[in-house]
Amino acid sequence: MAARSAEALLGFGFIGIMATLFLGFQWAPSVSIDAFESPAAQRIFYWHVPAAWAAFIAFGVLFLGSLMWFFKRSPLGWRLHVAGAEAGLACGLITVWSGCVWGAAEWGTPWDWTDVRLNTFGLLTLLALFLVLGRQSQPDGIETRDTFSTFGLYGFVLVPLTYIATRIWEIRHPGPVIGSGDGSGSLSGDMALVLLLGAISFTVFISGHILMSMRITGLEQRLEQVQHHIDGGK
Amino acid sequence: MDGMNYLTIAYLGMIVGIAVWTWTVVTRSKSIEARLEAVEASVGVSASEADSVAKEVDA
Numbered sequence: 001m002a003a004r005s006a007e008a009l010l011g012f013g014f015i016g017i018m019a020t021l022f023l024g025f026q027w028a029p030s031v032s033i034d035a036f037e038s039p040a041a042q043r044i045f046y047w048h049v050p051a052a053w054a055a056f057i058a059f060g061v062l063f064l065g066s067l068m069w070f071f072k073r074s075p076l077g078w079r080l081h082v083a084g085a086e087a088g089l090a091c092g093l094i095t096v097w098s099g100c101v102w103g104a105a106e107w108g109t110p111w112d113w114t115d116v117r118l119n120t121f122g123l124l125t126l127l128a129l130f131l132v133l134g135r136q137s138q139p140d141g142i143e144t145r146d147t148f149s150t151f152g153l154y155g156f157v158l159v160p161l162t163y164i165a166t167r168i169w170e171i172r173h174p175g176p177v178i179g180s181g182d183g184s185g186s187l188s189g190d191m192a193l194v195l196l197l198g199a200i201s202f203t204v205f206i207s208g209h210i211l212m213s214m215r216i217t218g219l220e221q222r223l224e225q226v227q228h229h230i231d232g233g234k
Numbered sequence: 235m236d237g238m239n240y241l242t243i244a245y246l247g248m249i250v251g252i253a254v255w256t257w258t259v260v261t262r263s264k265s266i267e268a269r270l271e272a273v274e275a276s277v278g279v280s281a282s283e284a285d286s287v288a289k290e291v292d293a
Contacts, residue, residue: 003267010256014252014256021245040237040240041237041240044241047248073288078287090252094252097244097247097248098247101240101244105237105240142287209255209256215263216259216262221287222270223270224286225286226270230273230277
């Protein structure tokens with residue numbers, strides 16, 4: 001049942017993501033030629049922004065899971081931690097990749113080491129990579145889970161820092177186009193609609209991935225128990 | 235390079251990334267489920283849903 005729900009979410013999310021891509025290319029208006037160095041490449045943001053949004057949700061799940069494991073020793077918390085790290089890594093890589101390609105087209109360089117937003121988000125993705133690879137290379141146990149949960153807890157500091165970075169230090173990465181709070185958003189209605197569809201679709205898609213990942217962790221634990229039983233344990 | 239080329243590279247990379255990620259997760263889930271069912275059937279044991287590490291803490 002849980003597997004079916006996860007697969008359904010993955011399917012609906014994927015359809016929505018592809019619809020966003022289609023509408024972004026065929027329906028959403030072009031940006032002003034004067035406003036951008038590479039106006040065509042601007043359409044990257046129909047997946048770039050929703051992927052970053054989904055990454056933030058995943059890092060939120062990672063934080064919640066770490067909190068639940070560290071303070072409550074909750075098995076559900078550990079599953080959330082694992083799922084959040086994996087989803088955060090995937091969405092983080094999608095965001096970094098699309099951002100680098102857009103940067104190369106628009107700025108002439110894929111990365112700017114002086115930009116706070118780029119570097120804090122890059123660090124978040126590296127944190128997720130560390131957690132995913134670390135879990136795969138270490139035997140499962142209380143100490144391992146405590147260590148990784150600590151990284152999940154403290155690493156979350158980077159999420160609000162990344163969010164406010166362009167509001168405080170707008171160096172290279174553009175400022176917010178919607179929800180800026182000062183009414184300076186420059187997004188047309190049609191563009192905002194496609195972006196909203198993208199954000200909803202990525203949210204549904206990542207929810208499916210998180211459920212699927214939590215299920216895999218549960219199955220791995222059951223498999224380990226049977227293995228333990230075969231080896232002569234209780 | 236033309237802006238459309240950058241756009242194509244970006245979206246192709248993301249589509250491949252999403253496809254590989256989803257394919258890996260779904261096949262991993264099905265593979266582990268099949269292994270667990272096979273092992274449980276052959277040994278005659280049904281593993282509980284409980285997390286053994288969390289149980290270790292409770293003990």
